[in-house]
Amino acid sequence: MGWTWKEEHLDLILVPSGLSIMCTYHLFLLYRYLRHPQLTAIGYENNNKNGWVRKMLLIEPKERGLALSVLSGQLSASTSLSSISLVLCSLIGAVLSNSSGNFFTDRFILGDTSQSTSSIKYIMIISCFLLAFVCFVQTTRHFVHAGFLISMPAGDVPVECIQKAVIRGSNFWAAGLGALYFATTLLLWIFGPIPMFIGAVALVMILHFLDINKEPMIGYGSKSGNGVLKKIQQDVNSVVGGFEHNGRK
Known part of the structure; x- marks a missing residue:
């Protein structure tokens, strides 16, 4: 008997292809972050956060209420996303436990509509939301510690x-996203x-645009910055000295 094409074969081709595209992009992003952090938005943001910590410790x-307010805002965001992830896991688990024949699934979806494939879909979605929940909990943990x-x-x-x-909390935040x-x-x-498959390709294109960084790293506390401050201080001292000299006359 010859091989015949079925709609179920679309899942065997497009789904692994879409997941491969997503995984390849994130592995490539991880490589660039570890080897060339200045080329990624995550590395650029972490550099700014390192400078922020150094400047806040000068106060x-x-x-330092402002610094604690900034961390509190990040804590609120991570707590909200962790709660949303957990709620979505519960909802999807309820749908999975009560799933039966679905008219929309059976009639209007081009692909595999079997019960086993539907179970695999929901289990993979729940796994992603659980992973996001764990990452956001770790984000909260590290920012509380900071x-x-x-x-x-x-x-x-x-x-x-x-x-x-702070950097560990930021990295767990990126992993949760x-x-x-x-x-x-x-x-x-x-x-x-x-x-x-279309969503995976579109999402990778959008993420590549958002994750790339073309701005130079800001050198917080560099010698050039200290030189500018010293020059301003010298100018102020010279002006003040001139006023004092004129007052003595």
């Missing part, structure tokens, strides 16, 4: 410890392998 501990450290008296905590906590991107692509698989 007296009792006046809040404790940054409120300590000046000089008691090394700058590197606070920077490490990546898990949500995968979950979004898999949600399109519910409507068939063709929307899933």
